[in-house]
Amino acid sequence: MSLVTLLNLSKHFKSTAAVQDVNLDIRSGEFFSILGPSGCGKTTLLRMIAGFEQPTTGAIFINGSDVTQLPPQERGIGMVFQNYELFPHMTVGETGAFGLETQRLPKGEIRSRVERILDAVKLVHKIDVPVPRLSGGEQQRVAVARAIVVEPAVLLFDEPLSNLDVSLRVKTREEIRALQRRTGITTIYVTHDQAEAMSLSDRIGVIRAGQLVQVGTPEEMYEMPQSAFVAEFLGGANVLQGQVALQEFAFVVGEFRIAVPPTTISGLKNGDAALAVKPEAIALSPTVHRGEYEGRIFHREYLGFITNFVVHVQGVDLHVSTMSSAMTKETREGAVVGLSFDWSRCLLMQR
Ligand code: ATP
DSSP states (O other), X not given: OEEEEEEEEEEEETTEEEXXXXXXXXXXXXXXXXEOOTXXXXXXXXXXXHTSSOOSEEEXXXXXXXXXXXOGGGTTEEEEOTTOOOOTTSBHHHHHHHHHHHTTOOHHHHHHHHHHHHHHTTOGGGTTSBGGGSOHHHHHHHHHHHHHHTOOSEEEEESTTTTSOHHHHHHHHHHHHHHHHHHOOEEEEEESOXXXXXXXXXXXXXXETTEEEEEEOHHHXXXXXXXXXXXHHHHOOEEEEEEEEGGGTEEEETTEEEEOOHHHHTTOOSEEEEEEEOGGGEEEESSOOTTOEEEEEEEEEEOSXXXXXXXXXXXXXXEEEEEOOHHHHXXXXXOEEEEEXXXXXXXXXXX
């Protein structure tokens, strides 16, 4: 069942179309991420759902009711912001109780609900500590507790981990996911970090220049991108801009003529096209075999399990990612290698 529905939602700031005609159903209990590069309209979309921003056109439904005209406090949402926006003069316990006190609940009930939620975010032992004395990660967990304690229908996150260092970010995102699973609260999570979106989400919606370009599970988005943009943004794909030459069964990028299997090229026309090739869809061999392209290793990056390369091939730089092996160990910068493409993992599209 759909819990949040966005219908033809747009937001214009003077000449800027920040969000353009977004239609989306978010299911009950789902963890849904809105993913896109800086300035694509993610925050504006989330702020419209929260009620902090009024849409230029379109409507928002939560639990079947049209909330487009309702103020934030009447929408049944909880929100966690990038900079937490906690009150500096309050303790952890007072922060957790704030939303419940405005609902005028009995003191005993407030106390037990606050303790329960602080227990869930592993902060019950800090209940009497002033918020400014907590670490960044702990403050973030207080912000999550404050948003969840009022039992909202929908929990909204706006880049909540961007102020944390890398290791804490990974740990905190695991905690957020576990908490969401336990509580089952429908969650909408804005991020520009594809790894964060992939690891947390049931489904992801990718936004580009205000438009929702693709929605799907992390696997669908990664394995079956419908555009070079999604392939590049989610899969780190090499995107080559060139031309289709049908009579040669080739894709041409400057000097580099790439032979393309008939199944990949069928349905395309001669002319401008883009080829998206994931770094792991290119195989390297230590000598150039028949049917392979000759390349030269420009850069090698050993990351333990994986080794990444940048390979020069006829004027084109290709990023290649492969499992570390005896071969990758011996393949140093400057070495000549053979390259071949796994066409089942490439996307060739007209531009
Ligand atoms: P980031 O990841 O950098 O936060 P974003 O994807 O969340 O970016 P938004 O903050 O939604 O993007 O901004 C989308 C576009 O709308 C941008 O071009 C931005 O400059 C513009 N914009 C956002 N808020 C306003 C505003 N209040 N007034 C005018 N323009 C705005």
